[in-house]
Amino acid sequence: MMQYKEYGMTGKKVSAIGFGGMRFRKEDYTKSLEKCAEIVRRASELGINYFDTAPDYCNDKSEDIMGIAFKNLPNPFYVSTKSAIWNEKTADDVRRRVDKSLKRLGVEKITFFNMWCILNMGQYKKVMAPGGPYEGAVKAKEEGLIEHIVFSTHANGEEIETIVNEGYFEGITVGYNATNFAFRQKGIKAAHQKGLGVVTMNPLGGGIIPQNPAFYSFIKESKEDTLVQAALRFNASHKEITVVLPGMGTVEEVEENVKAGENFGEMTDEKIALMSQKLNESLDSLCTGCQYCKGCPKDIQIPKYMDAYNMYILNKKPGAIKDRLNFHWGLSKEKASECIECGKCEAICTQHLPIVERLKHIASI
Numbered sequence: 001m002m003q004y005k006e007y008g009m010t011g012k013k014v015s016a017i018g019f020g021g022m023r024f025r026k027e028d029y030t031k032s033l034e035k036c037a038e039i040v041r042r043a044s045e046l047g048i049n050y051f052d053t054a055p056d057y058c059n060d061k062s063e064d065i066m067g068i069a070f071k072n073l074p075n076p077f078y079v080s081t082k083s084a085i086w087n088e089k090t091a092d093d094v095r096r097r098v099d100k101s102l103k104r105l106g107v108e109k110i111t112f113f114n115m116w117c118i119l120n121m122g123q124y125k126k127v128m129a130p131g132g133p134y135e136g137a138v139k140a141k142e143e144g145l146i147e148h149i150v151f152s153t154h155a156n157g158e159e160i161e162t163i164v165n166e167g168y169f170e171g172i173t174v175g176y177n178a179t180n181f182a183f184r185q186k187g188i189k190a191a192h193q194k195g196l197g198v199v200t201m202n203p204l205g206g207g208i209i210p211q212n213p214a215f216y217s218f219i220k221e222s223k224e225d226t227l228v229q230a231a232l233r234f235n236a237s238h239k240e241i242t243v244v245l246p247g248m249g250t251v252e253e254v255e256e257n258v259k260a261g262e263n264f265g266e267m268t269d270e271k272i273a274l275m276s277q278k279l280n281e282s283l284d285s286l287c288t289g290c291q292y293c294k295g296c297p298k299d300i301q302i303p304k305y306m307d308a309y310n311m312y313i314l315n316k317k318p319g320a321i322k323d324r325l326n327f328h329w330g331l332s333k334e335k336a337s338e339c340i341e342c343g344k345c346e347a348i349c350t351q352h353l354p355i356v357e358r359l360k361h362i363a364s365i
Ligand code: SF4
Pocket: 295, 296, 297, 298, 299, 300, 302, 338, 339, 340, 341, 342, 343, 344, 345, 346, 355, 356, 359
């Protein structure tokens, strides 16, 4: 049976595993949104009641898919969607966005509305500025269109702690997994202590965890678990974490993921310390493939180059970068040398990676 947890102080009981609506497959949603909606319905049948979506996900189709599914979900549900400062800069923009999301989702109110992807304190200030996005969300809440205003972030632990302590939000959506946990632990502890719900996205580290079974075998506590289930259970077993949010694109993925929400122990500080030791020097240093660094002025496909560098970190073999670039991505190492060190990507990298230095390393192999 799926386990449920209290979402902060909202009075809502949510499933330990939530449905991430960012991984519907292009070959499916270009043919039939209804086919994707079936995946959402199966999740509801199996006990998931927290559904996360956003404008822009899956070529802007995710909210539409959810809307189709919500028309006849077998069980009661909560929906989370978002507004991003790069799309909605003012209170009025956000207010319009809420109307659009409500229409697409076919619901009367949005349960959790995320101020999306606050990367650092500068961005937080812009979100909170007079006439800015947060004000629009408050207005929609006063009108009864939003139940809870929350935020999603890739900021580091200290910054999250500061935002949480300012007290404007009822919950947080944050990237957390067996790769980056030390980087974010302070933040989720602060949020939990303050009584916020904590939703963790990217629990599989952008696929890195299941793709590297030997490296991540330390997270498996039961032989029966797949590595995906072990990674989800790793998050779910934290008392600070309310919902684990894997992206799901097939019914099979739903069925595999829900099992992780059926039984899990408790993550103790001792266990965490042991895992930190095992990850040791590669901790915090992996690219999670979140794609926020897209848009390099020299058209360098940074996430793919950083993914190749991940292989080097994980395998410790110098040839790993070249193999990954050539055979997996079809890219050349020479392109990495075109970096002009403008710093744009490093300023927004959610993992705070030394991208420029890594590109230099790649160019030199
Ligand atoms: S620092 Fe280099 S890789 Fe990063 S955005 Fe600028 S040119 Fe592109």
